[in-house]
Amino acid sequence: MEVRSGDKDAVVKIALFGQEILDRDGRPTKETQGVKRFLDYFRREAKIDFSFQRLPWRRAQAMTLEGKGIIWEFSKNKERLLSYRFSEPVMSSKIWAIAYGEPHLKLDHINDLRGKTVAVERGVSHGMEFDDAAGKLFRVDEDTASAAARFRKLMAKRSDVLLWGLVQFDKPQDLINYLHQMYIPSLQDSSLNGVKFYTSSKPLFLDTIHFASKKGSYEEVMQRLDVAIRRGLASGELLQILREM
Template sequence: MILKIRFHACLLMPLVLCLARPALAENSRPVSAPVTVYVQEALDERGQVQAIAPGLVKFFQFFERETGLHFIPVSMPWNRAKLMTQEGKGLIWGFSKSPERLARFDFSETVLRSRIWAIAYGEPIMRLRNVTDLQGKILSVERGVSHGMEFELAKNKVFKVEEDTAQSSARFRKLLAKRSDVLLWGLVQFDRQDMLLDYLYKIYLPSLRDPELLGKKFYVSSTPLFYDSIHFAAAKGHFGKEMQKIDVAIRLGLKSGELNRLVNAVD
């Protein structure tokens, strides 16, 4: 979701990123056998997988220091990451809860909460204030991504969902072409519409380097339409001890404020 710690490509669309590369533990504890952590790949404007963001490296370093575990982040498409996790081959980071997932995975305590905004384009301007305003609309979400329990309960009842590539520019171009009505965008940092729009136009869209998107006037919902809790997760019956250590680290990090600083850090 893609979880953007400002995990920039993560801004969650959705909050997770990149190439397989271990985060280097900075601690004096004995380090256990490496634990693979699957994260959602983020694609650049050419469709190439982006390298892991410095903010995410520091995030995993925090958990290594607090748990004594050694994490090896592996970036891959989200559906494949879910499958590998379900087969007990590693943990997954950036996972949202859904009724289906709760039956198959054990979740850590909540690491962060993401605000899920709606973005649209063109005339007539839709009212986007709550879930009921999405009635009958086609929503673009990243392939394999959930936006939490309320989203799952409304999916295919209030609105329809089309799962799209993780390449952000392609999703925005789909809005321009009227092939979707609304794009859902998960962000941790911003709680006001004006702050989101400022980031969208001054930083995010220019960073995509897509001339088709420059100068286009998208609009966003007045408030987030969903709120999503973000977790580590493991297949049921796997990595129980590791998940316990992660939960302890989450509680400590939230109490000290270090985790909040990490997930809101600027790259």
């Protein structure tokens, strides 16, 4: 649904596509209260009532290019810039490398990934620098949307590192504490209980995260989003919501 120029104060309902998140049994996980607050923010500030659907990532991208809705948590790369209209950046995601076993790999810089097998979620880009290096500096192993499966792959040495994008951590020890104390237990996979992983000394990539539409589609909606993003980042309200997601 498009918004006509005379309807800028009307609430418009639009499909919003996100990446599916599966539990250890391959079932979709429930949305968090943080995601609900995020969507509520844009309904209030941009007058957009999103019908949020999590889909396999390639399907979400295809449906966006068919003009059936807008995609979220989307990062820029050279190929996507040809076909998608990106919103203002909503957040910057720090991309950390996670690894397992002894001896610890040196993970201080992107060049430390040379010759390694790097696990990422299928259809995911971690930005332009990642795309430039993928398949040249390191091998990419695309995997399912099950986080537990990717961690089990690390333990089985079927990949050397996995890449994990997070907003809220600047120090590796804070990330490790969150990983072992909160995130791994939330996966409810007994094979991961007590297993210790380690991380790169710093984020290896930085990636901006956006909404995006097919070029030429939903332009007034995208303009509404841009205004709401700028307002929310300036006030700090959107940043607070993002930290809780």
